[in-house]
Amino acid sequence: MTFTLSRTSSTIAVVGGSLGGLIAANLLCRAGWDVHVYEKAASDLESRGAGLVIQSELLAVLAEAGVLIDETIGVNIKERITLLQDGSKAGALQYPQIYTAWSTLYHKLRQALPAGRYHLNKELTRVEQDQQAVTLSFEDGTEVQASLLLAADGVHSSVRHLLNPTATLEYAGYVAWRGMVEESLLSTRALTELFPYIGFSLPPHEQILGYPVPGADQSVCPGERRYNFVWYRPAPKDTVLRDLLTDSTGKTWPEGIAPPLIRPEIIEQTRLAAHALLPPQFAEIVDQTEHLFFQPVFDLSCDRLVSGHVAIMGDAAFVARPHCAMGTTKAAGDAKAFVTALQNHNDLQQALGAYERSRLRFGRMVTDYARELGAYMQVHSDALDGRVMQGHQPTPEAIMRDIGVPLASWYETI
Ligand SMILES: Cc1cc2nc3c(=O)[nH]c(=O)nc-3n(C[C@H](O)[C@H](O)[C@H](O)COP(=O)(O)OP(=O)(O)OC[C@H]3O[C@@H](n4cnc5c(N)ncnc54)[C@H](O)[C@@H]3O)c2cc1C
CATH class of the missing domain: 3.50.50.60 (FAD/NAD(P)-binding domain)
Structure with a gap:
């Protein structure tokens, strides 16, 4: 038919x-x-x-x-950097890209x-x-x-x-903490050493990355933009993830918890972990972000x-x-x-x-x-129903080369 x-x-x-x-x-x-x-x-x-x-x-x-593709489509970034926990630079890579806000x-x-x-x-x-x-x-x-x-x-x-x-x-065994902070709230250090770049940092088995995006009313004017970050953190399914997904009434949201329902103590623990694990420039970004939220990675x-x-x-x-x-x-x-x-x-x-x-x-x-x-x-064996796919901690060079970069060969096969 x-x-x-x-x-x-x-x-x-x-x-x-x-x-x-x-x-x-x-x-x-x-x-x-x-x-x-x-x-x-x-x-x-x-x-x-x-x-x-x-x-x-x-x-x-x-x-x-x-x-209409004009300068309001996003923020042009030319360079990637990786920061060590003490805030010093571990490496840099020229890689022009445009970053924008979903909105x-x-x-x-x-x-x-x-x-x-x-x-x-x-x-x-x-x-x-x-x-x-x-x-x-x-x-x-x-x-x-x-x-x-x-x-x-x-x-x-x-x-x-x-x-x-x-x-x-299939739950991947880790969550992505996310948020955006106003450019106008940042210190001179964060503004000069992190804001102009796509920045990475690599605590053991974790990864944070961030980049500037348009601000309110889609503004790309200096001073009115925002810095967006994604911080991947292991969270075993039956313990940490379950706790993260449980609201203050005790109800668990297996498909994802709405940001306002994340318990205040979870937010507080995340800000403390940022100061313990991240370079000071990134810790400040996490600290200054008013609405921190997370999504399990699938x-x-x-x-x-x-x-x-x-x-x-x-x-x-x-x-x-x-x-x-x-x-x-x-x-x-x-x-x-x-x-x-x-x-x-x-x-x-x-x-x-x-x-x-x-x-x-x-x-x-x-x-x-x-x-x-x-x-x-x-890093947890319950991440994939008992199968462990633990890989090696990548180098800053590998991260800057491979993350957020499509493979040309994908398009050749279409
Ligand atoms: C509000 C929102 C914010 C996002 N923010 C980001 C971001 O900041 N960064 C990023 O990289 N990705 C973000 N995403 C995801 C991103 O949009 C997607 O990964 C990608 O664009 C592919 O999107 P999609 O349209 O296939 O699915 P989605 O973007 O997930 O959209 C699915 C849509 O379908 C609607 N829907 C679901 N069920 C029904 C139903 N039964 N009847 C009618 N409508 C239904 C949902 O409300 C939603 O609007 C966001 C998605 C949403 C919905």
């Missing part, structure tokens, strides 16, 4: 209105498709998120998606999408499909029919369960990205550890591959088959490589 897609009569529903869903919707709109985005959050996500790296492949897709990209992608296409407060609760269409049911009792559903509903995707019932998130791979009239993309399909800084770039690549497949094939199954072949391969490469980069932080 074939189903022919056509720009004049087919409709596409994108579920999940974060960066992946927004990039896909903008690309699809510009290619002439009738697209609507359904996001479960009740209000704009703009005030959320922290920092991310703009890889050159992401920049190219953003431009195609209608985002900057969200804001620009929302602006690029034509009015009336983005629907908040639409939590998908059920998906049914037949030979002709897919029916989406939402928490508010409404239903929508579409020719195609593209699910960009993130790491806890419910649509993924329909396609890959056995795919599960791996996720899928065997199927499509079924009938349904496809998944972005973090719904593959979750790579953040060490390649590829989350948003991979989502953008998925979106681009999806639109290209629809352009090249009128037949639904052929189009989705082409999309799946190219992105399964790419997703596997990125998740495998990110696993390798993070292996040295898996």
